Amino acid sequence: MKREKLIIDGSSLTLEQIEYFLKYNPKVELSKEAIKKIKNGRKLIDKWAEEGEVVYGVTTGFGEFANVKISSNDIETLQENLIKSHSVGAGEPLPPFIVKTMMLLRANALAKGHSGIRIETMRLLLDMMNLNIIPFIPSQGSVGSSGDLAPLAHLTLALIGRGEAQQFESVWENFRKRKISPSGRLLRKNGLQPIRLKAKEGLALINGTQMMTAFASYICIRAKKLIKIADIAAALSHETLRGTDKAYDLRLHRLRPYKGQIESAKNMLALIKNSKIRKSHLENDPRVQDSYSIRCIPQIHGASRDAVEFVCRQISTELNAVTDNPLIFPEEGDHLEGGNFHGQPVALVMDFMKIALSELANVSERRIERMVNGSLSGLPRFLTPKGGLNSGLMIAQYTAASLVSENKTLAHPASVDSIPTSANQEDHNSMGSIAARHCYQILQNVETVLAIEVLTAAQGLEFLKPLTPGKGTKAAYELIRSKIKPLERDRTLYDDVQKALELIRNDSLLTAVENEIKLL
Numbered sequence: 001m002k003r004e005k006l007i008i009d010g011s012s013l014t015l016e017q018i019e020y021f022l023k024y025n026p027k028v029e030l031s032k033e034a035i036k037k038i039k040n041g042r043k044l045i046d047k048w049a050e051e052g053e054v055v056y057g058v059t060t061g062f063g064e065f066a067n068v069k070i071s072s073n074d075i076e077t078l079q080e081n082l083i084k085s086h087s088v089g090a091g092e093p094l095p096p097f098i099v100k101t102m103m104l105l106r107a108n109a110l111a112k113g114h115s116g117i118r119i120e121t122m123r124l125l126l127d128m129m130n131l132n133i134i135p136f137i138p139s140q141g142s143v144g145s146s147g148d149l150a151p152l153a154h155l156t157l158a159l160i161g162r163g164e165a166q167q168f169e170s171v172w173e174n175f176r177k178r179k180i181s182p183s184g185r186l187l188r189k190n191g192l193q194p195i196r197l198k199a200k201e202g203l204a205l206i207n208g209t210q211m212m213t214a215f216a217s218y219i220c221i222r223a224k225k226l227i228k229i230a231d232i233a234a235a236l237s238h239e240t241l242r243g244t245d246k247a248y249d250l251r252l253h254r255l256r257p258y259k260g261q262i263e264s265a266k267n268m269l270a271l272i273k274n275s276k277i278r279k280s281h282l283e284n285d286p287r288v289q290d291s292y293s294i295r296c297i298p299q300i301h302g303a304s305r306d307a308v309e310f311v312c313r314q315i316s317t318e319l320n321a322v323t324d325n326p327l328i329f330p331e332e333g334d335h336l337e338g339g340n341f342h343g344q345p346v347a348l349v350m351d352f353m354k355i356a357l358s359e360l361a362n363v364s365e366r367r368i369e370r371m372v373n374g375s376l377s378g379l380p381r382f383l384t385p386k387g388g389l390n391s392g393l394m395i396a397q398y399t400a401a402s403l404v405s406e407n408k409t410l411a412h413p414a415s416v417d418s419i420p421t422s423a424n425q426e427d428h429n430s431m432g433s434i435a436a437r438h439c440y441q442i443l444q445n446v447e448t449v450l451a452i453e454v455l456t457a458a459q460g461l462e463f464l465k466p467l468t469p470g471k472g473t474k475a476a477y478e479l480i481r482s483k484i485k486p487l488e489r490d491r492t493l494y495d496d497v498q499k500a501l502e503l504i505r506n507d508s509l510l511t512a513v514e515n516e517i518k519l520l
Helices: 015-024 032-051 063-067 072-086 096-110 119-130 149-159 183-189 201-206 210-240 259-271 276-281 297-319 344-372 394-410 432-464 471-483 493-505 508-514
Strands: 005-008 027-030 090-093 133-135 138-140 164-167 327-329 334-336
Touching (some): 005 096, 015 096, 096 119, 096 133, 096 149, 119 149, 149 183, 164 183, 210 259, 210 344, 210 432, 210 508, 259 297, 344 432, 394 432, 394 493, 432 471, 471 508, 493 508
Antiparallel strands (some): 090 138, 327 334
């Protein structure tokens, strides 16, 4: 079957295309216009290098060494030294799918033609990406300005035949599962040759926000789906707790017309529509209103929904931004030293996303507690038919509580914690990479908490039979039961949680529900 293509031009990359890129492994190519712009930009760099014009990072040193003039004989050595000296990351390796996204984002930024890269260097970067040759990049060491220097330096090491890399069939694998190879050897094995960096190329490759933006892109892709999963989980809990649907009446929400709030209310009504459980309690329910974790689902989920949309709009801008320094302007024959590498726009929204996602888990855990607490749910304690001999879902709630508490520490804003570098020349840094890495961990924690909620709610529904849930919640329940049997006696719940988590992460749960009803 012919391999699909993804054409990049530096201006039109979308989150949807990145999801497609990660899922289907299309061949990435430059547009004809991008090739033209790259070549035009390179001509200026070659001209300035030959004439000895003072251009930061081309004929000068870096950072505080910007006042040190570099001779024409040392220009190539300068670029290679930059990569070697800046490759000083720490910690566990980045996931291969994040590294591949970094490569795509860096190529897209360079494709605008304002960075002075050579077309030969771009082609090697694309060849590596298309062959799934993924550089080994430590996850720690970036302060988020001048971009993600250390991580991108490790990426560039592979292009010059240094450092380490691995070739993957699927970038969803883990670096630890395979033997890591010297980059030069892996390139030559695939018929590729390492490049020797010319003037500005090292700086063009490492000066940017691509690590934090790679994380942010993936987080946005998942968060847009997770916000729907949160509504599904909440609706299942609503059924188990026999809540009222009055709080989702659109007359209420139109008087406080936040887009996310209205969408979440509509989702809740659609999910529980035609519920026999709800119908059975309409006449005889003595409760006037439910607890906040049920009654205020549209307000709580809706606020996070609006935050997710805002963050993703910001990240969509960053996808097509040029974030190195200096930038060149071929039409004017000019260059400008500036600060587009500063990660503040990404850092702030990643901190915002951390809070928005954390709250989804926070309220989810409260619903889990209500379901396993017999005095609140009216169901058997911890949702086990033989309590005492069996503990049921007691400790599942503990795990959710643990993850929620961990999120509270991870949600502390990284962007307010600037620290100066480079002898105080770089005296304000964004810490955007830290915000993004912490947000990624929060995302994973939220997925697990929601998995525990849907697992708990499905178990609660067993005690309400023969009454059946609504059209959307029934579809969710049936999918869960196709993979996980009801809990009649204690068993290793880790396995059940992992199965529920997989239904969330592979989009099976969302697909099953959306095959029955339309979610916003």
